[in-house]
Amino acid sequence: MIALLGRAASFNDRTALISQGDGYTYRRLLKTSKNVAANLLDGAADLGEARIPFLIPPSFGYAAVQWGIWAAGGIAVPLCVLHPLPSIQYVLEDTQADRVIVHSDYIDFLMPLEQEMGITITSLESVLDENTHALPDIAPERRAMILYTSGTTNKPKGVVSTHANIEAQITTLVKAWEWGPKDHILNILPLHHVHGIINVMGCALWSGACCEFLPKFDAGAVWKTIESGRLTLFMAVPTIYFKLVSFWENLSQNEQKSLSGAASKLRLMVSGSAALPVTVLEKWRDISGQTLLERYGMTEIGMGLSNPYWGERRPGHVGFPLPGVEMRLVNGENDPVGENETGEIQVKGPSVFKEYWQMETATQKAFTKDGWFITGDIAVLNKGYYKILGRDSVDIIKSGGYKISALEIEDILRRHEVVEDCAVVGLPDEEWGEVVSACIVSEKEGIDTARVSNWLREQLPAYKIPRNYIVRRSLPRNVLGKVTKNELKKMFSEP
Ligand code: MCA
Ligand code: AMP
Secondary structure, eight states: OOHHHHHHHHHTTSEEEEETTEEEEHHHHHHHHHHHHHHHHTTOSOOTTOEEEEEOOSSHHHHHHHHHHHHTTOEEEEOOTTOOHHHHHHHHHHHTOSEEEEOGGGHHHHHHHHHHHOOEEEEHHHHHSOOOOOOOOOOTTSEEEEEEEOOSSSSOEEEEEEHHHHHHHHHHHHHHTTOOTTOEEEEOSOTTSHIIIIIIIIHHHHHTOEEEEOSSOOHHHHHHHHHHTOOSEEEEOHHHHHHHHHHHHTSOHHHHHHHHHHHTTOSEEEEOSSOOOHHHHHHHHHHHSOOOEEEEEETTTEEEEEOOSSSOOOTTOOBEEOTTOEEEEEOTTSOBOOTTOEEEEEEESTTSOOEETTOHHHHHHTBOTTSOEEEEEEEEEETTEEEEEEESOTTEEEETTEEEEHHHHHHHHTTSTTOSEEEEEEEEETTTEEEEEEEEEOSSSSOOHHHHHHHHHTTSOGGGSOSEEEEESSOOBOTTSOBOHHHHHHHTTOO
């Protein structure tokens, strides 16, 4: 049996999840996930790594379906409830799935795809129905999950992790951050990315702890939950801490005192997925007395670097390699560099993903000949602590903790009738990390960029929509004709 499910059996009547105010025990989660597995198998012995996408908001149903797919030998492909139809269609086509499990709130939304693609829409309710079936033995090396990540290609890539990868990603964090059955965490993150899936829900369920869901981030609701005193842990992206600080700053002194007192009692608060501005770390320390633990990770590797649970958490730094993670910094010739020298992060270890889904060349290019995964992140080792300096590509933007490909947005923007050419960049921003910004090339006068934005919203999720536009007759280019994006960034502040 898959280790995560095997462990659940020993946690029996402990509360595994709180979803829409209702508590669900480990016993119930395990039983329901077995129902899901039996319904999916429908008489077959093993799903044999069939890709099973599911569109379910963070909830008990999400967890039961994820586990059910794994128990039946399928590959779990979580879809994002915030994505428009074309983004979902892309994943369904790329994974060549023949069915998708859908929460009742989203069935009408997906229905057009049933006719267009011939995919079967299976309701969440129907897979939860009571059922039993012999479950297959799943070897740890088998594929377990595909998560889509944006990169230096214009289409997102499917990152395939095995059961062994997932177990390694979870266990290194459980050990480093001392998770235990008494822990209680609030999940406010989307469940189609590693941060929510592995660091929050995965670690909680591995440990016999409780994971409580808020269906969507809301600063007031998060503070209210912190105030209740039931949380021991909290994990979020820097934008969320920024929003929690803003909310707190607008409260009366009495309210501030009460929330600060409650926040100071958690045993650990973690920030990651994007650089944590030192100003936010300091404000949060003033408000809560907590020094945020900043760590570094990537969809392809899980978590790689972490400030210590015990010991100095150094602002502006991401600590050192987690247990089981091998890490090196290399120069342009792939030779390791010394302390205080800038280099690219490369990673090895059991948590590193298996492959990009059906992209052999991209997979090969992502690894060195001797098996190091090339992250594209630039860092320096400074007095024993790693510091992330940036990325080797200007085409990758981090906004609100989401990784966004400028090329993907440009590709779609170019299809708009008023756009002759375009270039997309991320402009620095304290709240969002970077803000997606687009330069449209057009000879026409008076381009209505709000209309362009509305058109884009039909094709891309909200976090990929440019928030700033400029319209120019041409783009800045170097002698080779390549757009000089660092020059372009400056043009957004020109009058
Ligand atoms: C939303 N808005 C934005 C952005 N996103 N504006 C600028 N830039 C953005 N990126 C706008 C919306 O369009 C809307 O404005 C308004 O903000 C509120 O939108 P809403 O969707 O309600 O925003 P939110 O709920 O406040 O979202 C903020 C968020 C969210 C909660 C921080 O971005 C989020 O969940 N981020 C986490 C992503 C994550 O889990 N990443 C982990 C990747 P209007 O009404 O005008 O449209 S995994 C990873 O990176 C690795 C493995 C790692 O290390 O963890
Ligand atoms: P994703 O593809 O969504 O998994 O995003 C992974 C990327 O997020 C990494 O390659 C880094 O560029 C960035 N990242 C994650 N954590 C941090 C951090 N603490 N500081 C700076 N960048 C980070």
